[in-house]
Amino acid sequence: MPLLAASRIGARHDAQDWVFPPLDLVVEPGQNTLILGPSGSGKTTLLNLLAGLALPAQGEVRFRDQSLAALDESARDRLRGRHMGFVLQRLHLIASLNVVDNILLAQRLAGSAPDPARARALLARLGLGVHAERMPAQLSQGEAQRVALARALVHRPSLILADEPTSALDDANCAAVISLLLEQAAAEGATLVAATHDARIKAHFSQVLSLPGRA
Ligand SMILES: Nc1ncnc2c1ncn2[C@@H]1O[C@H](COP(=O)(O)OP(=O)(O)O)[C@@H](O)[C@H]1O
Ligand SMILES: [Mg+2]
Numbered sequence: 001m002p003l004l005a006a007s008r009i010g011a012r013h014d015a016q017d018w019v020f021p022p023l024d025l026v027v028e029p030g031q032n033t034l035i036l037g038p039s040g041s042g043k044t045t046l047l048n049l050l051a052g053l054a055l056p057a058q059g060e061v062r063f064r065d066q067s068l069a070a071l072d073e074s075a076r077d078r079l080r081g082r083h084m085g086f087v088l089q090r091l092h093l094i095a096s097l098n099v100v101d102n103i104l105l106a107q108r109l110a111g112s113a114p115d116p117a118r119a120r121a122l123l124a125r126l127g128l129g130v131h132a133e134r135m136p137a138q139l140s141q142g143e144a145q146r147v148a149l150a151r152a153l154v155h156r157p158s159l160i161l162a163d164e165p166t167s168a169l170d171d172a173n174c175a176a177v178i179s180l181l182l183e184q185a186a187a188e189g190a191t192l193v194a195a196t197h198d199a200r201i202k203a204h205f206s207q208v209l210s211l212p213g214r215a
Pocket of ligand 1: 013014019037038039040041042043044045046
């Protein structure tokens with residue numbers, strides 16, 4: 001069974017225009033997938049549809065053979081919380097919580113029991129063990145990014161959705177972040193679907209979906 005299957009989905013934000021033409025996307029478990037396209041081509045919109053944060057104007061998205069549109073909003077929220085992890089363009093760490101509490105909060109929001117041992121083990125694996133008690137403002141950009149990755153993984157999601165995870169990074173950090181994302185996804189048995197305009201990371205993915213720019 002595919003992890004994710006989108007068939008003939010199209011999106012529009014207003015009455016006139018399709019954001020992208022109707023498209024198909026099948027993601028098998030372990031098939032890390034890149035959605036590649038210029039700014040404005042609809043990558044973030046597509047990720048939102050795959051996560052059930054919005055419903056397509058046409059077509060259907062199925063997650064583990066469950067139609068997202070057949071669920072009501074709260075059921076979609078629960079499914080997303082339980083099975084999906086997000087790495088967003090901005091990191092959205094809670095400034096008033098230390099690193100480990102940020103991770104535990106994410107776990108709680110996903111509906112799992114907070115598991116400090118799991119949170120600390122994940123932080124240690126990401127080289128952040130000594131930073132567990134620090135506040136987000138005391139982290140470098142790279143450290144904060146790894147905390148955001150730990151937060152996305154802590155509840156053992158089967159799908160990780162990453163929006164522009166590397167576009168603000170220089171070549172060395174870009175390579176490090178994408179390797180880390182793929183390594184950690186594999187270590188957790190999760191599949192990565194990333195969206196970017198950053199063609200540098202294309203070679204790391206077994207499937208690439210290109211969105212055309214809009215004229
Ligand atoms: N909430 C929204 N309301 C109206 N238009 C939107 C909204 N979000 C995005 N758009 C438009 O949809 C198109 C695709 O946006 P987006 O999915 O953010 O592209 P990308 O992530 O590839 O840069 C753009 O033209 C953008 O202006
Ligand atoms: Mg975007």
